[in-house]
Amino acid sequence: MGVPLFDTSTPLHPLRDELRAAVARVLDSERYILGPEVEAFESEFADHCGADHAVGVANGTEAITIALRAMGVGPGDEVVVPSFTFYASAEAIPPTGATPVFCDIDPETYCITADTVRAALTPRTRAVMAVHLFGNMAPVAEIEALGVPVLEDAAQAAGSLAGEARAGALGSAATFSFFPSKNLGCFGDGGMITTSDEAIAERARTLRFHGSRDKVSYQQLGYNSRLDELQAAILRVQLPHLDRWAQGRREAALHYEHAGLGELVALPRPTDGASPAWHLYVVGHPQVDRLEAALSAADIGYKAYYRTPVHLQEPMRAWGAGAELPATERAAARHLAIPMSPVLTREQVAEVAAAARAAA
Numbered sequence: 486m487g488v489p490l491f492d493t494s495t496p497l498h499p500l501r502d503e504l505r506a507a508v509a510r511v512l513d514s515e516r517y518i519l520g521p522e523v524e525a526f527e528s529e530f531a532d533h534c535g536a537d538h539a540v541g542v543a544n545g546t547e548a549i550t551i552a553l554r555a556m557g558v559g560p561g562d563e564v565v566v567p568s569f570t571f572y573a574s575a576e577a578i579p580p581t582g583a584t585p586v587f588c589d590i591d592p593e594t595y596c597i598t599a600d601t602v603r604a605a606l607t608p609r610t611r612a613v614m615a616v617h618l619f620g621n622m623a624p625v626a627e628i629e630a631l632g633v634p635v636l637e638d639a640a641q642a643a644g645s646l647a648g649e650a651r652a653g654a655l656g657s658a659a660t661f662s663f664f665p666s667k668n669l670g671c672f673g674d675g676g677m678i679t680t681s682d683e684a685i686a687e688r689a690r691t692l693r694f695h696g697s698r699d700k701v702s703y704q705q706l707g708y709n710s711r712l713d714e715l716q717a718a719i720l721r722v723q724l725p726h727l728d729r730w731a732q733g734r735r736e737a738a739l740h741y742e743h744a745g746l747g748e749l750v751a752l753p754r755p756t757d758g759a760s761p762a763w764h765l766y767v768v769g770h771p772q773v774d775r776l777e778a779a780l781s782a783a784d785i786g787y788k789a790y791y792r793t794p795v796h797l798q799e800p801m802r803a804w805g806a807g808a809e810l811p812a813t814e815r816a817a818a819r820h821l822a823i824p825m826s827p828v829l830t831r832e833q834v835a836e837v838a839a840a841a842r843a844a845a
């Protein structure tokens with residue numbers, strides 16, 4: 486029958502009337518930028534994460550640049566970042582004036598660790614970007630114990646937990662993307678910064694608004710980077726369902742385990758104490774071409790997201806050249822995302838496992 490790589494439409498189907506009503510509400514209000522929907526969603530999202538403040542911005546990439554600047558990162562500073570991540574995690578650093586310094590990952594969790602970060606620290610390190618990759622949780626407290634501030638890149642981790650705490654409430658600040666395919670997605674681009682540091686929140690609020698409080702006087706060079714009212718209204722309809730969807734993702738991962746997939750491929754390992762809302766379910770295989778061919782033959786969706794790690798991408802060469810990241814290069818060569826969604830069924834998982842068996 487085939488299984489798609491992800492399914493964003495089935496979970497939204499029962500919400501269609503509410504979503505239409507939310508869009509109509511914004512149309513009727515004739516407020517489109519920084520109005521009551523954004524304000525309400527910021528407050529609801531901050532509560533959900535367990536952070537004191539949330540600042541809506543235009544996308545997850547600008548969320549990182551703005552959050553880093555709000556944390557005081559600037560020219561001459563270094564920011565430690567994994568290379569096995571979406572390109573934007575590193576791309577967002579140079580616009581602050583700082584430079585990315587690439588660190589390695591744990592081969593089983595795909596996240597950075599205190600040890601891989603320690604190897605990249607220098608006297609110029611001003612922050613570490615802990616990417617909660619694929620929805621797994623980077624060990625923020627262990628990294629902070631090295632004495633450096635942490636920005637969580639939680640673009641892929643809405644709904645994920647580390648113990649009782651949620652992504653977005655662990656570091657000095659955290660950033661989210663609401664790109665439509667994310668765990669919590671809007672109908673365009675959108676992003677968020679969360680923090681419990683009042684001063685960081687205030688600077689981020691100003692930076693997203695041209696470096697101004699009132700658009701009359703300007704304190705610093707900023708950005709035009711706002712979450713808009715329509716997207717905020719759409720996200721408000723979905724937020725109450727995020728935890729249920731996250732649970733669906735966890736159950737799908739359990740189905741994979743129970744289907745014996747771990748005998749055929751390397752399954753992703755949650756970091757200690759984490760309960761990931763798997764955004765992508767990424768497995769490892771020594772002959773990944775064979776796995777791709779077997780899935781393809783069975784009409785199963787798959788994708789190699791980061792076959793070339795970020796430090797080897799052309800625009801990053803100035804900072805990535807010479808970096809020795811063996812776990813990153815191995816993960817880049819062997820990883821493959823297989824179907825994952827909040828509504829992935831046991832039967833679909835069995836179909837994926839049967840196809841993977843053909844590559845064993």
Ligand SMILES: Cc1ncc(COP(=O)(O)O)c(C=O)c1O
Binds near residue numbers: 547
């Ligand atoms: C890990 C990570 N960081 C940052 C981003 C950037 O988010 P956006 O696409 O909203 O700019 C993404 C989204 O794709 C991501 O996956």
